[in-house]
Amino acid sequence: MNENWALFKRNLSDFWKTFRKNRLGLLGAFLVVTSILVATFAPWLTPYSPSDIIRDEGGHGLTFASPAVHAPLGTDDAGHDVWTQLVFGARISLMVGFMAGFIAMFVGSLFGILAGYFGGAVDNLLMRITDILLVIPDLPLMLILVATIRQMDLKISPLTVLIAVIGLLYWTSTARLIRSQVLTIKERQFVARARAIGAGHGHIIRKHILPQIMPLIVANTVLILSTAILVESGLAFLGLGDPTQPSWGTMLNFAFDRSAVTNGAWWFYLPPGLAIVWVTLGCVLLGNVLEEMLNPRLTAHHLEGDQNMVPRAPSSSEETRGMIAVPGKGAE
Numbered sequence: 001m002n003e004n005w006a007l008f009k010r011n012l013s014d015f016w017k018t019f020r021k022n023r024l025g026l027l028g029a030f031l032v033v034t035s036i037l038v039a040t041f042a043p044w045l046t047p048y049s050p051s052d053i054i055r056d057e058g059g060h061g062l063t064f065a066s067p068a069v070h071a072p073l074g075t076d077d078a079g080h081d082v083w084t085q086l087v088f089g090a091r092i093s094l095m096v097g098f099m100a101g102f103i104a105m106f107v108g109s110l111f112g113i114l115a116g117y118f119g120g121a122v123d124n125l126l127m128r129i130t131d132i133l134l135v136i137p138d139l140p141l142m143l144i145l146v147a148t149i150r151q152m153d154l155k156i157s158p159l160t161v162l163i164a165v166i167g168l169l170y171w172t173s174t175a176r177l178i179r180s181q182v183l184t185i186k187e188r189q190f191v192a193r194a195r196a197i198g199a200g201h202g203h204i205i206r207k208h209i210l211p212q213i214m215p216l217i218v219a220n221t222v223l224i225l226s227t228a229i230l231v232e233s234g235l236a237f238l239g240l241g242d243p244t245q246p247s248w249g250t251m252l253n254f255a256f257d258r259s260a261v262t263n264g265a266w267w268f269y270l271p272p273g274l275a276i277v278w279v280t281l282g283c284v285l286l287g288n289v290l291e292e293m294l295n296p297r298l299t300a301h302h303l304e305g306d307q308n309m310v311p312r313a314p315s316s317s318e319e320t321r322g323m324i325a326v327p328g329k330g331a332e
Contacts, residue, residue: 018293025289031282035275039090046084050246053079064265074267077258085246086271092247094279096162097229103167104228105221108174113213115175116182117205127179130172138169142231146240158242166231174220178213185212219290226283233276248272 019025038045048054054062054075061079062070073082115126145165150158185191186209194204235241236249243250255261255269 015293019289022289024285028282028285028287028289031278032286035090035094035279035282038087039094042087042091045087046081048081048084050080050085050088052081052084054081055079064260064263064268066265067267073271074265076254076265076268077260077263082251082267082271085251086248086275089246089248089251089272090275090279092159092242092245093229093232093249093276096159096166096232096247097225097279100163100166100170100228100232101221101225103163104169104171104224105174105217106171107168108171108220109178109213109217111171111175112178113182113205113209116179117186117201117209119183123179126175130175133169134172138231139234142166142169142235143238143240146235150240158240159245162232162235162241166228166235170224170227170231174217174224177220178217181213181216182209185209215294216291219287219294222283222290223287226280226287229276229283230280248276 054065054070056062062075063077063079065075065079067074070081073086076082076085111126111130115123142165146161149156149161149165191204191208194208199207232241232247233249233252236247237252237256239253241247241250241253249272251272252269255265255272260266260268
């Protein structure tokens with residue numbers, strides 16, 4: 001146990017030494033971490049709740065009040081504080097995005113590992129299912145599924161429906177990526193040795209294959225999070241979110257439905273749009289850097305130039321021919 005912990009700390013230290021030299025990776029990590037912190041400490045960042053109505057001295061609601069009238073981001077058409085909705089909306093948007101992303105990661109990794117390791121009929125079946133979902137347009141299918149489930153009156157929360165639909169439709173790229181890597185790993189010598197001593201499929205997958213692909217899964221999961229957050233915001237903007245809970249997509253939906261643009265209330269629709277860009281940009285930057293560091297298929301290979309090649313040691317006959325080809329020089 002102590003040896004494993006020491007190895008983990010050494011690998012983590014080596015990873016940090018490499019990661020901290022990449023400015024884009026650090027910027028992405030900063031954007032993601034600040035978003036998570038805002039969502040975590042939302043009740044301490046504002047004195048209001050999302051349902052509170054801001055009123056003037058006469059007791060009337062301040063509708064479409066600019067930031068100059070009510071700091072820091074003004075109010076919406078119902079007199080709600082926009083900053084409060086923004087920070088509390090981060091909780092909903094990030095929760096849906098993260099949970100849907102983890103579901104997509106789990107399903108995609110499971111399909112990829114099973115298809116790559118067992119091959120044959122299992123591989124054909126799972127990859128045909130993947131191909132079918134890949135060719136179906138995502139947005140129309142999600143709209144149909146979400147609308148159908150809500151019409152069935154199953155007493156399921158709209159947020160739960162969004163999480164399930166997004167998570168169960170965005171795992172296909174992960175499955176193909178993991179499968180290709182497992183196909184390579186299962187042919188390595190240490191896997192053949194494990195089979196030779198009688199190790200079962202479960203043991204080989206847990207102890208030999210999963211540790212090899214886990215860094216790749218982590219990097220791909222960060223990229224999926226950005227997609228999940230964007231999709232959640234898009235569906236909520238189209239009116240398929242939970243109108244009783246503030247999220248960035250719901251804020252945009254309310255802003256455009258309630259004439260914030262025609263009234264010049266830029267503080268109503270611009271902050272949630274920038275928040276979506278902030279967190280998705282952070283996930284993309286962080287995910288791309290992690291993928292470059294952890295994806296073995298993106299490392300240098302022999303087609304990239306001689307500077308990345310490891311020179312082959314010359315044989316004794318080649319050394320002899322080299323000495324004969326240069327007259328006047330003896331063996332050093």
